[in-house]
Amino acid sequence: MERAEEILKILEDNAKVSPKEIAEILDLKEEEVEEMIKKLEGEKIILKYKTLVNWEKLGVEEVYAIIDVRVNLTREKGYDDIAKRIAKFPEVHAVRLVSGEYDFQVVVKGKSLKDIAFFVAEKISTIPEVRDTVTHFVLRTYKEEGVLLFEDEEDRRLAIVP
């Protein structure tokens, strides 16, 4: 299990590291690593391999909004039921139950402000258990998934240091 954790840490940081390289890093056999990864995929511990894209740099307009959602719970409908209902919309990027003034934090992705505003008005606010919503449009992202989206410091070390 410890080995599995180490493999996952490497892949979480960079999904492109090959089983051969992981084997070299962890001092294992390549086949062992391949087998372990297959097992982790089968058990849905590894959910998916994705690419983190900086769309802004490409000039592609993408609008993100974070929506705080407050809900009324009933005997029939708890948090899980409401969350699942919201999560199934393809426009919804993430749904989290959070502490504080609101119950859910929903991240929505759309083509324009209008797109998102209508989506919230028509699809989220109309859910009977939703009491109210607050929409925050994302103006700029500085860090995503632990990756800085701005130029970081360069290596200033001397070429040879005793």
Next chain:
Amino acid sequence: MRRIGGWQLSRKVNEKVANLKPSGIRRFFDLIIGREDVISLGVGEPDFPVPWKIREEMIYSLEKGITSYTSNQGLPELRNSIAEYYEKFGFKPDPDNIIVTTGVSEGIDIALRAIINPGDKVIIPEPCYVSYEPLSILAGAEVVKIPTVPDFKPKYEDLVKVGKAKAIIINYPNNPTGVSYSRKDLEEIADAAVELNAIIISDEIYAELSYTFKHTSIASLNGMEDKVVVLNGFSKSFAMTGLRVGYAIAPNEIFEAMLKIHQYCMLCAPVTAQIGAIEALRNGEADLERMRAEYLRRRNYFVRRLREVFDVRMPDGAFYVFPKINANSEEFAEKLLFEKSVAVVPGSAFGECGEGYIRCAYAISMDKLKEAADRIVDFAKRMI
């Protein structure tokens, strides 16, 4: 100008200084300067910047205007933290026996000057860090070098053979070999020191970067507390190299002597760095863990690659690999630089017995390390 032992002497300069050999590393440094394409495995310092928490704390202290001298010994809060922190390496020193220094470099200098009388012998197991010999000579010592190839550990018999010595300088995990000493190895060295009635100067700067076994300070061994000067610092563990902050833990009498020198030649370590060091010990563990894990991965990867072509001892710590190359170190390193644009340091820079080896520092990103490994393997295969 007259010549002594091959080196030019002028009356303007102190003879001992004039006689010091120029650093074997310097020449390589000059060869690389201005070349952008070189992947350097010659850098003996972390590739991580100082963790942001630590930098933030230092910036805040500057904003508040904390820029004055501290006491000679260093900030009391830092010394208390160091004392508590050192328990993890086997003993808890008295904060009053700690001097905060401007890096281990200063610590070595003042420790040697505090204990050496002209002509006293200092034993230096080689290969070793480049400053031990020159600083011993400058302190007036007669240097006795002990080769430790092929396992890079000083042996009891070799040490006691010297007969009489004032000090032994050890460094573990070791720069350049990456070898560390187990409890058994340390007992052997301690026994020899007792036999010789010598003080051990123990440079433990890479203590946190131990991978195969837990680091034990030689000062924690039974009866050794008053025979060891422990040197350590924040450069390697917390990537604070340029901030110049380290510390010395010394037994009473030696401590007093070291403090005397320190107060005249250094006054105190930089206050900003001392504040950063307090934060490092208070909240730096997670950052340290992250860096250590990364070094470990690189070590495993790189050693496995080098073993395709060289005889390599698996290093226990630090971020160096010291492969045996079966060729002249300098020629090999120079050719590798010109033909493959990879810089390494010839083993001979760390003592005569380092000849036939090269030092590779894996304190660079995994991508660059891979590229460097490919080039070295390719180069070595063509040489064989």
